[in-house]
Structure formats: C-alpha cells, structure tokens
Amino acid sequence: MRATAEHTATGVTGSGVRQAAARLAGVVVRTPLLTSAGLSSAVGADLVVKAECLQVTGAFKFRGAYHHLSRLSPEDLARGVVGASSGNHAQALALAAQLLGAPATVVVPADIPEVKLAAIDRLGADVVTYERDSQDRDQVVAALSAERGLCVVPSANSVAVMVGAGTVALELLQDAPDVDTILVPVGGGGLAAGCAAFVKATHPRVRVIGVEPYGCNDTQLSLHAKHSTPIAAASSIADGLRHNAPAPLALPVLLHYLDDVVTVHDDAITEAMALGFEHLKVVLEPSGAIALAALLSGAVAASSTPGTHLDGRMGVVLSGGNVDWATFGSLITRRHERGLPRLHRPG
Amino acid sequence: MRATAEHTATGVTGSGVRQAAARLAGVVVRTPLLTSAGLSSAVGADLVVKAECLQVTGAFKFRGAYHHLSRLSPEDLARGVVGASSGNHAQALALAAQLLGAPATVVVPADIPEVKLAAIDRLGADVVTYERDSQDRDQVVAALSAERGLCVVPSANSVAVMVGAGTVALELLQDAPDVDTILVPVGGGGLAAGCAAFVKATHPRVRVIGVEPYGCNDTQLSLHAKHSTPIAAASSIADGLRHNAPAPLALPVLLHYLDDVVTVHDDAITEAMALGFEHLKVVLEPSGAIALAALLSGAVAASSTPGTHLDGRMGVVLSGGNVDWATFGSLITRRHERGLPRLHRPG
Numbered sequence: 187m188r189a190t191a192e193h194t195a196t197g198v199t200g201s202g203v204r205q206a207a208a209r210l211a212g213v214v215v216r217t218p219l220l221t222s223a224g225l226s227s228a229v230g231a232d233l234v235v236k237a238e239c240l241q242v243t244g245a246f247k248f249r250g251a252y253h254h255l256s257r258l259s260p261e262d263l264a265r266g267v268v269g270a271s272s273g274n275h276a277q278a279l280a281l282a283a284q285l286l287g288a289p290a291t292v293v294v295p296a297d298i299p300e301v302k303l304a305a306i307d308r309l310g311a312d313v314v315t316y317e318r319d320s321q322d323r324d325q326v327v328a329a330l331s332a333e334r335g336l337c338v339v340p341s342a343n344s345v346a347v348m349v350g351a352g353t354v355a356l357e358l359l360q361d362a363p364d365v366d367t368i369l370v371p372v373g374g375g376g377l378a379a380g381c382a383a384f385v386k387a388t389h390p391r392v393r394v395i396g397v398e399p400y401g402c403n404d405t406q407l408s409l410h411a412k413h414s415t416p417i418a419a420a421s422s423i424a425d426g427l428r429h430n431a432p433a434p435l436a437l438p439v440l441l442h443y444l445d446d447v448v449t450v451h452d453d454a455i456t457e458a459m460a461l462g463f464e465h466l467k468v469v470l471e472p473s474g475a476i477a478l479a480a481l482l483s484g485a486v487a488a489s490s491t492p493g494t495h496l497d498g499r500m501g502v503v504l505s506g507g508n509v510d511w512a513t514f515g516s517l518i519t520r521r522h523e524r525g526l527p528r529l530h531r532p533g
Numbered sequence: 534m535r536a537t538a539e540h541t542a543t544g545v546t547g548s549g550v551r552q553a554a555a556r557l558a559g560v561v562v563r564t565p566l567l568t569s570a571g572l573s574s575a576v577g578a579d580l581v582v583k584a585e586c587l588q589v590t591g592a593f594k595f596r597g598a599y600h601h602l603s604r605l606s607p608e609d610l611a612r613g614v615v616g617a618s619s620g621n622h623a624q625a626l627a628l629a630a631q632l633l634g635a636p637a638t639v640v641v642p643a644d645i646p647e648v649k650l651a652a653i654d655r656l657g658a659d660v661v662t663y664e665r666d667s668q669d670r671d672q673v674v675a676a677l678s679a680e681r682g683l684c685v686v687p688s689a690n691s692v693a694v695m696v697g698a699g700t701v702a703l704e705l706l707q708d709a710p711d712v713d714t715i716l717v718p719v720g721g722g723g724l725a726a727g728c729a730a731f732v733k734a735t736h737p738r739v740r741v742i743g744v745e746p747y748g749c750n751d752t753q754l755s756l757h758a759k760h761s762t763p764i765a766a767a768s769s770i771a772d773g774l775r776h777n778a779p780a781p782l783a784l785p786v787l788l789h790y791l792d793d794v795v796t797v798h799d800d801a802i803t804e805a806m807a808l809g810f811e812h813l814k815v816v817l818e819p820s821g822a823i824a825l826a827a828l829l830s831g832a833v834a835a836s837s838t839p840g841t842h843l844d845g846r847m848g849v850v851l852s853g854g855n856v857d858w859a860t861f862g863s864l865i866t867r868r869h870e871r872g873l874p875r876l877h878r879p880g
Contacts, residue, residue, distance in 0.1 A: 218565050218587060223628070224655055237587070239814040240565060281570070301811060308571055460858070464648060467586040467854030469814040507814030511807070511869055515862055522858055 197345040198379055198439045200387025203352035206253045210353055213285070214249050215241050219361040225465035229481045232499045234362045235466060236354060239474050239507030243305065246354055246377060246505045247271075247278035247341065253350030254339050255282045263288040268336040270294070270316075270323040272426050273302030274506050275341035280311035291336060293326050299425070301510045342374030343433035352380025358501050359389055366498030369477035369486065371505050372396035372405045372447060373427040375436035381503070382443035396440070396447040397480040399424040399455070405432045405440060406447035423452045423517070426473035426506065450476060454483035456517045462504065463518065472517075474506035544692040545726055545786045547734025550699035553600045557700055560632070561596050562588050566708040572812035576828045579846045581709045582813060583701060586821050586854030590652065593701055593724055593852045594618075594625035594688065600697030601686050602629045610635040615683040617641070617663075617670040619773050620649030621853050622688035627658035638683060640673050646772070648857045689721030690780035699727025705848050706736055713845030716824035716833065718852045719743035719752045719794060720774040722783035728850070729790035743787070743794040744827040746771040746802070752779045752787060753794035770799045770864070773820030773853065797823060801830035803864045809851065810865065819864075821853035 220235045238246040255267065266289035269279045276292035283290035290311040294303070295318040306313055316326045331338050340347060354377065355368060368385060372378045375396075382394040398406055401420025408415040408431070416431035432440060458475035461482075462468050470478075480486050481500065567582045585593040602614065613636035616626045623639035630637035637658040641650070642665040653660055663673045678685050687694060701724065702715060715732060719725045722743075729741040745753055748767025755762040755778070763778035779787060805825035809817040817825075827833050828847065 215565060215567065218562060220562065220587060221589075224652055227655060240567060240584070240587075242568075244814055305571055308574065463816055463858065463861075467591050467816040469810055469816065511810065511865060514810075515866055515869075518858060519862055522862075 198348045198352070198383045200384050202345070202349040203356055203380060203384040206249075206346070206349040207353045207356050209253060209256055210249055210350065213252055214353070216357060217241055219358060220466050222465040225461055228461055228465065229478070231481055233481075234358070234365060234499065234501050235478070236358045236501065236503045237466065237468055238354060238503060238505050239468050239470055243274070243277040243281050244506055244508040245274035245278065245474065246351055246503075247274040248281060249353050250344070250347035250350035250376060250380075251275060251278035251339060252282040252285070254344050254346040255286050255288065257346050258337060262337045266290065266334065266336045267339050268293065268327055268330050268334070269339040269341060270327045271341050272428070273298050274426055274508055276311070277302060277305050277309065277508070279339055280306050280309035283311065284309050291330055291334070293323055293330065295323070299508070299510045299513065302508050305508070340433065342376030343435045344376075345435060348376045348380040348436060348439070350380065351377040352384040354503055355381035355384045358503070359385065359392075362499070362501060363389070364499055365392060365501035367393040367395060367486075368501040368503065369395050369397055369480055370503045371427060371473055371476045372398045373429050373473065375405055375432040375440050377503070377505060378405075378444060379436040379439035383439050386443045393445045394443065395480070395486060396444050397476045397485070398447060398449050399427050399476065400449045400451045402428050403447070403449045404429055406449060408432050408437060409441060409444060409447050412441060423455055423472040424476055426471065427476065448480050448485035450479045450483045450485050454479040456521050457482050459514070460518050460521050468504065469507040469509065469514065470504055471506050471509035474504050477502045478504060545695045545699070545730045547731050549692070549696040550703055550727060550731040553596075553693070553696040554700045554703050556600060556603055557596055557697065560599055561700070563704060564588055566705060567813050569812040572808055575808055575812065576825070578828055580828075581705070581712060581846065581848050582825070583705045583848065583850045584813065584815055585701060585850060585852045586815050586817055590621070590624040590628050591853055591855040592621035592625065592821065593698055593850075594621040595628060596700050597691070597694035597697035597723060597727075598622060598625035598686060599629040599632070601691050601693040602633050602635065604693050605684060609684045613637065613681065613683045614686050615640065615674055615677050615681070616686040616688060617674045618688050619775070620645050621773055621855055623658070624649060624652050624656065624855070626686055627653050627656035630658065631656050638677055638681070640670055640677065642670070646855065646857045646860065649855050652855070687780065689723030690782045691723075692782060695723045695727040695730075695783060695786070697727065698724040699731040701850055702728035702731045705850070706732065706739075709846070709848060710736070711846055712739060712848035714740040714742060714833075715848040715850065716742050716744055716827055717850045718774060718820055718823045719745045720776050720820065722752055722779040722787050724850070724852060725752075725791060726783040726786035730786055733790045740792045741790065742827070742833060743791050744823045744832070745794060745796050746774050746823065747796045747798045749775050750794070750796045751776055753796060755779050755784060756788060756791060756794050759788060770802055770819040771823055773818065774823065795827050795832035797826045797830045797832050801826040803868050804829050806861070807865050807868050815851065816854040816856065816861065817851055818853050818856035821851050824849045825851060
C-alpha cells in the first residue's frame with residue numbers, strides 16, 4: 187500500500203468510518219446484503235448486493251447527511267441547515283434535520299423527479315429550485331447561507347458526509363468479508379471516497395472500482411490526469427451522477443485509494459434496473475443501478491475472455507431507489523419491447 | 534388465553550418455531566424490517582414492514598421448504614422430493630433440494646407466471662404442469678410420489694413447513710417487540726399458522742390478523758364456522774392465495790390462535806403494490822402485497838372513524854415479490870392512469 191499522508195490529511199479514514207458507524211447505529215437501516223443465484227448466473231459473476239435503495243429516504247445519502255448534522259453544535263442546528271442536491275441528498279438532509287430538530291432548506295434542480303420533490307415536501311423542508319443549465323447551485327446555497335445564517339451541508343464535500351457514506355462498505359465487509367472487488371457509483375465522489383478509504387484501511391487486498399455514466403466521467407479523467415479535470419457533464423438517465431468535477435475534499439481520497447473508474451451507457455443501466463426488478467425484487471433508480479450495469483456491459487474487465495465468468499466475488503453497491511413510476515415504467519417497458527440482448531449472459 | 538391442547542397436538546408451537554429459526558440461521562436471509570414515514574402517512578397507521586419479498590427465491594416459502602427438507606433422512610433426500618405450488622413453494626423447494634443434494638420434482642399450474650417458471654428451471658428441478666380447473670394437484674403429486682418413490686413436501690400442510698414459516702414472526706418481533714397487531718397473508722394457512730402460534734406463545738397481547746383475497750375466503754368462512762368450509766375460490770390477481778380450503782394441519786392452529794381474517798379486493802392490492810414501489814422500493818407480487826392492502830381498504834377496522842389514524846403499531850408481512858414485468862407494469866400503469874383515490878389517506 188502507498189503512504190497514507192493524503193487520507194489522514196483529509197480525515198477520511200478507516201477509524202473515521204468506524205466512529206460514524208457507531209453514531210449511526212439504530213438510526214440508519216442496516217440494509218441487507220442480497221444474493222441471487224439467478225442474478226449471478228445472468229451477470230456471469232458471483233455477486234453480493236448491498237441494497238441501499240432500502241435505506242431510510244431510499245438512498246445511501248441519509249448516512250452522510252445525518253452523520254454531518256449529528257456533529258453540528260446545538261446553536262448551528264437551531265439556526266438551520268441548507269444543502270443542494272439532485273434529490274436524494276435533499277431528502278436525506280430534510281429527514282436528518284427533522285430528527286435533530288433543525289430547520290432545513292434544500293436547493294434542488296427545477297427538473298427534479300416528482301417522487302423526490304413530494305418526499306422532501308412531506309419532511310417539512312423549505313424547497314428552493316434552481317435551473318440546472320443556467321445557475322450555479324453552489325452560489326444559490328452560499329447566498330441562502332449568508333442571508334439566513336444557515337449551515338451548509340454538502341452532498342459530498344464534507345469529511346463527516348464521506349465517512350458516514352463509508353459505513354456502506356463497513357457493513358458490506360462485515361457481512362461478506364470474502365469479496366474480492368467492490369463496485370460503487372461515483373457522482374460527487376463522497377460514497378466512493380468513504381468506501382475506498384475504509385476498504386483499503388481494513389481489507390487492502392479488496393479492489394474498489396468506481397462507476398460513472400458515459401460522458402459524465404469527471405472522476406475517471408481526474409484519476410487519469412491525477413488532478414481535478416472538470417467537464418461539461420453529458421446527459422444521462424443517471425440524474426444523480428451528472429457532476430462536473432469531483433468534490434475537492436473527495437478527490438485526494440479517490441486519487442489515493444480508488445483502483446479504477448469505469449463508465450457505462452444508459453442501456454446497460456436500464457438492463458441493470460430490469461435485473462434488479464426480476465431477481466432482487468428491488469426498485470433501483472438509474473444512478474442506483476449503475477454499479478450492477480458495469481458488470482453487464484463488460485466495463486469491468488473479466489480475467490479471461492469478455493463475456494465469460496468474472497473471477498472472484500463481487501460486492502455491488504446499489505445506492506438508491508428514488509425513481510418516478512413514469513420513468514421506471516417506461517424504461518423497463520421499452521427494454522422488454524426491444525427484447526434487448528442480455529449482455530454477458532452465459533448459456 | 535384459551536387452553537393450548539390443540540396447538541400442542543399439531544406440534545406448531547413457539548418452541549418449534551425457535552428450533553426452526555436455529556436450523557435456518559445462515560441459510561435464509563434475515564429480511565429487513567422497513568419503515569417509511571411516507572408510507573405510514575399514506576396508510577394512516579404506524580407501520581413496520583417485514584420484507585419477505587427479499588427472501589431467497591423471492592418469498593417466505595423458502596423458510597418452510599428448507600426446514601422440512603432439513604429434517605428428512607439422508608435416504609429420503611437421496612430418493613428425491615416432490616411438491617405442488619402456484620410457484621413460490623416450487624422455487625423454494627427446488628432451491629432447498631439443490632442445497633441439500635436431493636432431486637426435486639415440482640408440480641405447477643399450467644398458467645404459472647413466466648418469471649416463476651424460469652426461476653424453477655434455473656434451479657434444476659423437474660417441472661410437471663397440471664390444469665388448475667380440471668385436475669387435482671394433490672392427486673398429481675400423490676401419483677408421482679407413488680410412481681417414483683418421492684417424499685411429498687406440502688406447501689403448507691406440514692408442521693415443519695409451518696414452524697419454518699413462523700420464523701417470519703419471530704424475526705419481526707425481535708426487531709419490533711412493540712407491535713400491537715401483525716397482518717399476514719392467508720393462502721393454505723401455513724404462514725399464518727406458524728406466525729400466530731409463535732406470536733401467541735410469546736407475545737399473547739399482540740393481535741394476529743389474516744388477510745385473504747375477496748372471494749377466496751375459505752379460511753375466513755372456516756374460522757366463522759369453526760370447521761373447514763371449502764369453497765370454489767374466485768378469481769383474484771393474488772394467484773398465490775387462491776385456495777379452496779385451509780390446510781388440514783393448519784386449520785386447528787388458525788382456529789385456536791388467529792384473531793380474525795379479513796378480505797380485500799384487487800384494487801386495494803394494486804394500490805398496495807404501488808405504495809411498495811413508491812415508498813419502500815420493493816417489488817411485491819399481488820399475494821405479497823395483500824396485508825398492506827388490508828390497511829388501505831379499511832378491512833382492518835380503525836379504533837374510531839374509518840379513514841382516521843389506526844391506533845397502535847402495525848407489523849405487516851409482505852410475503853413475496855415474484856411477479857412478471859408484464860403483470861406488474863400493467864397493474865401499476867393502470868392504477869396511475871386511473872388516478873385512483875388514495876384510500877384512507879389523511880390530509
């Protein structure tokens with residue numbers, strides 16, 4: 187293993203993740219690790235699946251948001267919190283704030299899926315919308331923070347958020363210490379950073395591979411260049427992962443610990459959602475299905491011929507399930523109508 | 534509580550369920566107990582949900598089938614096993630047999646959903662089909678058993694199967710000892726019998742209510758008459774619960790321990806499936822959603838005015854998720870197109 191100077195500098199450490207786990211015990215759902223002979227056979231690999239779509243608020247984001255808030259002072263909580271999000275962090279922040287008695291304001295894109303907006307609404311947060319293409323959401327947040335004296339809770343760019351998210355890997359390794367590789371979605375990079383830091387601190391032989399949507403590969407490019415490489419993120423059905431650049435506090439951790447980043451196309455994401463429905467009985471949003479999609483598309487290289495069985499046990503983080511029926515229904519129906527070739531399906 | 538002569542006569546006891554749990558540890562998925570503020574608010578009750586759709590083979594049936602097989606002699610296992618099922622018991626039996634090295638033959642209705650048939654096939658069982666309306670499946674099973682020397686593994690009518698299924702209630706009460714009522718689907722009655730026997734042996738103050746599809750209320754009628762009251766089961770989207778009579782070994786247990794049986798219509802089942810998708814991110818087959826449907830339809834009486842908040846904490850067993858996309862997609866799409874009044878939804 188390489189020297190650990192960078193990660194200790196950021197504070198995203200194995201012990202930080204362990205402390206977060208202790209603070210989150212009894213608050214988060216200990217999501218199940220699912221297996222399915224049918225899914226493993228369809229994918230051509232031995233899979234264990236961490237179903238974070240079953241987490242409170244439907245995504246892993248609650249772990250980081252609650253952990254960050256739980257470390258604020260009573261005075262900060264009383265003044266209130268603000269955060270920006272494509273939806274899942276907003277829901278997570280709204281619930282965490284409700285549980286800890288803090289007023290919450292969330293900044294969401296105007297095109298947020300209805301199911302996410304309704305859920306935020308129910309949790310009593312103030313909602314402020316911004317235009318994804320013309321406004322900088324961080325500026326909107328900064329202005330609200332300055333104006334109303336609110337504490338900013340980043341969706342990824344916070345050590346407390348990242349180590350909170352890293353508890354996903356901690357639980358996965360407790361339940362399946364024999365995995366060889368863990369696949370994790372990459373948006374801002376907080377989940378990947380928290381998971382990779384924990385995995386390498388405790389199970390250094392386990393590979394950690396990030397997955398981004400094709401055309402939204404800011405982290406892949408940054409990893410290759412070894413410094414932040416912002417892009418104009420392309421369109422993708424994985425709305426939660428359309429980021430322009432890795433979170434600054436996540437990047438050094440990712441550079442240090444992530445073994446690789448791969449990208450996948452939307453059709454593989456849809457196929458992964460369909461397999462989640464069929465074999466796991468879970469609802470996955472596109473961003474939540476992307477790690478499984480990487481196994482279907484061949485993005486994660488097999489040890490031998492592409493399309494053959496992948497060596498080793500794969501831990502797959504399915505990160506969220508907040509998707510409108512209109513979106514889910516039309517994606518899966520189209521996939522069935524097309525009768526898509528089942529990629530990488532032996533026999 | 535009434536005398537316990539009947540249940541000890543059948544052997545479906547609290548300690549039987551505990552022994553089954555010990556035997557199933559590490560083999561079955563410890564399915565999560567899910568909560569959702571959005572779902573509780575939509576239903577107007579404080580809910581905890583046992584998500585058995587996430588069980589191995591997609592339904593609770595694996596608990597009973599594996600437990601039954603695990604108690605057969607090596608000689609019986611070597612000769613092989615046979616069972617009949619609308620699909621979920623067949624999958625469960627096929628996997629349990631595979632794990633324990635026994636050849637399996639499963640007898641399924643000719644109209645079995647494709648997703649269930651494909652799953653049985655993958656598990657290597659021999660499949661024999663029968664016509665639901667013209668053939669007696671028990672006779673088909675008996676003939677195969679006689680002809681090939683196979684051990685019959687009933688889907689409900691077995692003490693080992695019932696106490697295996699009762700581990701659902703054991704886990705639910707371990708995770709939520711404060712529930713006031715448990716709602717459980719009723720087909721052959723094995724799940725309800727195992728759960729009710731365990732609940733009343735250990736938490737006698739907790740109510741256990743069975744739920745049947747409207748027109749398939751053989752158990753409700755039998756409970757009212759205090760003896761088996763066979764019917765010609767009507768059509769229902771809950772294909773797993775279309776039984777003509779309670780299993781003979783389940784009936785005395787149900788008569789003794791079940792507090793009530795209620796029935797629900799298909800539209801409430803569809804609504805429950807939609808709420809499972811939206812709030813819990815789980816896929817429910819119609820039979821698997823019926824216990825939640827009973828809360829939506831008003832079948833389970835509120836303490837005060839219908840439509841108001843139900844008192845107490847409700848434990849809801851969502852028993853399975855094996856449903857074809859064609860069925861699921863069309864049911865939920867029609868529900869969205871109709872813009873159904875959300876029954877019992879406050880505010």
